[in-house]
Amino acid sequence: MPSLEMLAAFSVVCFLLSITPGPSILYIMARSLSQGPSAGVSAASGMAIGSFVYVIATVLGLAAIFKYSPIAYTGLKIAGAMYLVYLGWQYFKPAEQPADTTSLSKANNFSIMKQSFVVELTNPKTALFFLAFLPQFVNNDAAQIPTQLLILGTIYTLITLCCDISIALLSGKLGSWLNKNNNQSYWQDRLAGSVMFILAGVIGYESIK
Numbered sequence: 001m002p003s004l005e006m007l008a009a010f011s012v013v014c015f016l017l018s019i020t021p022g023p024s025i026l027y028i029m030a031r032s033l034s035q036g037p038s039a040g041v042s043a044a045s046g047m048a049i050g051s052f053v054y055v056i057a058t059v060l061g062l063a064a065i066f067k068y069s070p071i072a073y074t075g076l077k078i079a080g081a082m083y084l085v086y087l088g089w090q091y092f093k094p095a096e097q098p099a100d101t102t103s104l105s106k107a108n109n110f111s112i113m114k115q116s117f118v119v120e121l122t123n124p125k126t127a128l129f130f131l132a133f134l135p136q137f138v139n140n141d142a143a144q145i146p147t148q149l150l151i152l153g154t155i156y157t158l159i160t161l162c163c164d165i166s167i168a169l170l171s172g173k174l175g176s177w178l179n180k181n182n183n184q185s186y187w188q189d190r191l192a193g194s195v196m197f198i199l200a201g202v203i204g205y206e207s208i209k
Helices: 004-018 023-035 037-060 062-068 070-092 109-121 125-137 145-179 182-208
Strands: none
Touching (some): 004 125, 004 145, 023 109, 037 062, 037 109, 037 125, 037 145, 062 070, 062 125, 070 109
């Protein structure tokens, strides 16, 4: 087992990484601004579940496929970029009828969680991050290295989830304030959709450069 000092240092590093602005934070903020804090919390939860899947994959050694198979890595990144384009388009797509439930602005929290799970799962950089990051805090002199990786990965996921939920709640409050002006809801959706397109563009560029 890692020592308490090592776990404390690991937790501090995880916290600092979690509050560093990046694609995940932008994605969660976009959800919260457009659809409210509960949507942001659902998005954070879905991404946390996806992240934990990669923790399990790292423990089992499956995540290494993305390190040694560029085709699998690039293919999954491109699929993730295309999915973000699809999600972004939902914010711009005009509703066919008032009761249209296919747009993201009408999506329930469970649907948002599922969509966010897919977004995280199609980001193989998470797997490579765990492969490079978690072993740095493993006590090689102790037994049960897979158990250590699982504990560290779980701690990382929980800390990130707490930070993401805080960001979702703060962004949701801003979104609620903007929603007091009905004219703002239109632009909030456009902003959220634009963020999705930008994230897709960045991921796509990283995949082909």
